Amino acid sequence: MKQRTLLKLAWQSILKNKMRTLLTMLGIVIGVGAVIVMVAVGHGAQSQIEASISSLGTNLIIVSPGSSAQGGVSQGAGTFNRLSIADAEELKRDGTTLAAVSPVITTRLVVIGPAGNWRTSINGVSPDYFTIRDWTVTSGDIFTDVDVKSARKIAVLGATVAKNLFPGVEAVGAQIQIGHVPFTVSAVLAAKGQSATGADQDDVILMPYTTAQNRLSGNVRLGQILVSSFSPNDIPAAQSEITAIMREAHRLGDNADDFTVRNQTEIAKAATSTTSVMSGLLAAIASVSLVVGGIGIMNIMLVSVTERTREIGIRMAIGARGSDVLTQFLVESVVMSILGGIVGLMVGFGGSLILAHFTGWSTAVPASAVLIAVGFSAGVGVFFGYYPARKAAALNPIEALRYE
Amino acid sequence: MTSASPPAEPPRSVIEIAGVTKVYTMGTNKVFALRGVDLHVHAGEFIAIMGSSGSGKSTLMNILGCLDVPTDGRYVLDGVRVDGLDRNALADLRNQKLGFVFQGFNLLARTSAVENVELPLLYDRQHRWENPRALAAAALGKVGLGERLDHQPSELSGGQQQRVAIARALVTQPTLLLADEPTGNLDSHMTVEVMALFQELNEQGITILIVTHEPDVAKYAKRVVEVRDGRILRDHPVEDRHNAADDLRALGEDDPVVEVEQAPPAQVAQT
Ligand SMILES: Nc1ncnc2c1ncn2[C@@H]1O[C@H](COP(=O)(O)OP(=O)(O)OP(=O)(O)O)[C@@H](O)[C@H]1O
Ligand SMILES: [Mg+2]
Secondary structure: OOHHHHHHHHHHHHHHOHHHHHHHHHHHHHHHHHHHHHHHHHHHHHHHHHHHHHOOOOOEEEEEEOOOOHHHOOOOOOOOOOOOHHHHHHHHHHOOOEEEEEEEEEEEEEEEEOOEEEEEEEEEEOOHHHHHOOOOEEEEOOOOHHHHHOOOOEEEEOHHHHHHHOOOOOOOOOEEEEOOEEEEEEEEEOOOOEOOOOOEOOOEEEEEHHHHHHHOOOOOEEEEEEEEEOOHHHHHHHHHHHHHHHHHHOOOOOOOOOEEEEEHHHHHHHHHHHHHHHHHHHHHHHHHHHHHHHHHHHHHHHHHHHHOHHHHHHHHHOOOOHHHHHHHHHHHHHHHHHHHHHHHHHHHHHHHHHHHHHHOOOOOOOHHHHHHHHHHHHHHHHHHHHHHHHHHHOOOHHHHHHOO | OOOOOOOOOOOOEEEEEEEEEEEEEEOOEEEEEEEEEEEEEEOOOEEEEEOOOOOOHHHHHHHHOOOOOOOEEEEEEOOEEOOOOOHHHHHHHHHHHEEEEEOOOOOEOOOOHHHHHHHHHHOOOOOOOOOHHHHHHHHHHHOOOOOOOOOOHHHOOHHHHHHHHHHHHHOOOOOEEEEEOOOOOOOHHHHHHHHHHHHHHHHOOOEEEEEOOOHHHHOOOOEEEEEEOOEEEEEEEOOOOOOHHHHHHHOOOOOOOOOOOOOOOOOOEOO
16 A cells, blocks of 8 residues: 555544544653653753853863862862962963962851851952952952952952841941951952852852961861963863973872863763753653553554454455555554654643743753654654554454454 | 457356365364365356355355465465465455455445545555546446445445445456345345346456345356355256346336435444
């Protein structure tokens, strides 16, 4: 039988039972729709993470303590800390491809302001930090190299800290106590929003790294060194220069690196790998409903084969081969499931828009999802339609003709 | 088809069966439906197979129609050795050489007359047929239903449905037309109508085998084969052969192809 005739035949039989076809398709529609929504949520989360990582700063390179041991398991960064202020100063002095260098000394302390207390993270940095992270102030001035040299007790407040310590009051010029040390607020930063991991980037106080090193008590450590290259194209050159300078400074000789140099893309990859695992998991759960939809198709096709036993007998009597009958039923289930897949695609697309509207999540349906949806539903049609079609094809013509 | 053969040649053999048996095994029970049947049918014959219920007529027809295979015996159909062929080869034989007419019409429901008739053409593996739709319409014209192409089985009388089934059997220009009680569901008037059509087709050279219980129907055939208990009991020519067209006229009609309003309940396949 010609392909066009087969398709026409399948289409006619689908139209003859509109309600049943709709109900059968519903399983596939829901399955494909659920998969599309899940993929859209995962994909949206991923592109959001990518966007917020690029908000970290331009041409960013991060040097962190510890080697990137095999298998990506880094040896406990806190227990094996061989980054020092001297490393940062050396990079700043010797680096030719490095536009800006800033150490980042971190600790968490309680800050006392006129309106109350606030526990926040304290970062000791150099003025380059503001360049690297592309961070501007809303009022006041950031500190300078002179302030660093003299280890002045001045603090730059993140937007969240300013809001909590000085609600509705001008913060610049005011006095605060950080770990019982008095500081003067020199500036308030512009808001940056959430980081890739969902942390509030504005819940922070920045100060000269010398001040942080000399004046603050507690678990003060050099967490990382931030570097930026002159342009994105310079990143590889900058990374190898950093590695060379650091190895020299640490006198590593033949030993492996005791630090890790990563650029923004590598960080983004690391951050999104978890979400892609998550969204893969969600899609896998959603595809269970696709399988359930497929079982629905199989069920209906089995009923249909029984109902149409006589028709099958007639077709065989006038010369249809088993393979003709098999193809007829298979085409029918595939057409039905592809139709369901296309409708499911539209439902999933609409569903992800509605979800985005009500939850504020960013969702995005990738172009590949269209192919996946149609491909998968066709696959479901073949897989679950094959058994009933085989059953139809294996019927004995006389018994089929005699069937009441 | 090569139906125009010189009169000097002996008639071509269409069916040749020898020692055909059919045994159904039901648990430990064995039912001998056919116990060794020999039959020769030549081109152009019109045979009525008669016999009491359960004598094996349908079993024989199914084997002749390549719908079933004999337990034992030899079967040559139009020069092709049939016993031992696989399912696909049998399907192709049914499509190319045979036409079936059933007691219950066996048309596809919710499918127009012309679509029903063109179906065998669509299953042809050699794609011999150029324009199936036109051929189907022509076949319906031949059985007097040229005006009913788009009617569905439920919109046709029993006689008309049986004529659609006959058109479907004819459309592939088969060597042999097999009909198992084709008039079993029809009233006497429609029976004569259908038999007139069979006689007309037989005149045109088609070999026909019908199964019937009714002596009145058998007298339209040229030869009667009586079956009893799975064996051929008697095989004889029809002496006072009737002409169905004449009988129709005697019944008060002058057109052999007439529309009859009443139809007995028809068995139609679900689609
Ligand atoms: N599928 C089957 N399984 C078992 N026995 C069968 C089967 N088909 C037919 N038979 C038996 O074979 C014998 C012949 O049956 P068949 O249908 O050929 O009779 P028939 O002459 O056509 O009768 P009728 O005039 O009632 O149609 C019967 O005894 C029947 O019970
Ligand atoms: Mg019978």
